[in-house]
Amino acid sequence: MASVLVVEDDQFVRSALIRHLTEASHTVRSVGTALEALREVAHVGFDVVILDLGLPDLDGAEALKMLRGITDVPVIIATARDDEAEIVRLLNDGADDYLTKPFSVEHLSARMAAVLRRSRGAAVGGEPPSRVLQVGGLSIDPLRRQAELDGTALDLTRREFDLLAFLAGRPGVVVPRRELLAEVWQQSYGDDQTIDVHLSWLRRKLGETAAQPRYLHTLRGVGVKLEPPL
Secondary structure: OOEEEEEOOOHHHHHHHHHHHHHOOOEEEEEOOHHHHHHHHHHOOOOEEEEEOOOOOOOHHHHHHHHHHHOOOOEEEEEOOOOHHHHHHHHHOOOOEEEEOOOOHHHHHHHHHHHHHHHOOOOOOOOOOOOOEEEOOEEEEOOOOEEEEOOEEOOOOHHHHHHHHHHHOOOOOOEEHHHHHHHOOOOOOOOHHHHHHHHHHHHHHHOOOOOOOOOEEEEOOOEEEEOOOO
């Protein structure tokens, strides 16, 4: 079971989330403002944060950026907003997942379970390999969860590292998007946009673009592969 922080100012929604999560044997703390959330996260080790965007003191999107400055705890956004551009921005800013209100408790449970599996290292493709993966100038240590490009450390989020390590374990192999969702995101279905967002983020950190790839190559309608530059 998990330690969960619920950040929600609507008392009705907050109470319902607390009740459901407690009944599922999770340990739950709750706050109604962004500043309270930052204080809680700074002093308590949570397994996952459920973050509302419409907070009274600070927009949840800004709160997410501030959270990412102090912790890598998985964050699930719970929002009534369904604007696609904003969802992409939230993923870019470090959200691990998002749910659009209203959502069922079953849906929340499934998303939480997937996020927790990933964060607890329930294994990208099984137990991480003990050897350091080398692809061109890329060096990836799955056990230490460290990656370098040409000797310079890469500042990667947990999901970015998992995606890079999974592809690096299969250099030159085109990995279908469905397999990436299943192995990296631990989901049997999902939105390709999630993969595209994280690929875009990885490319920026690798100093490349989709139009001018060096390591990451997308084959439209097929999948993604990682290979050393020519």
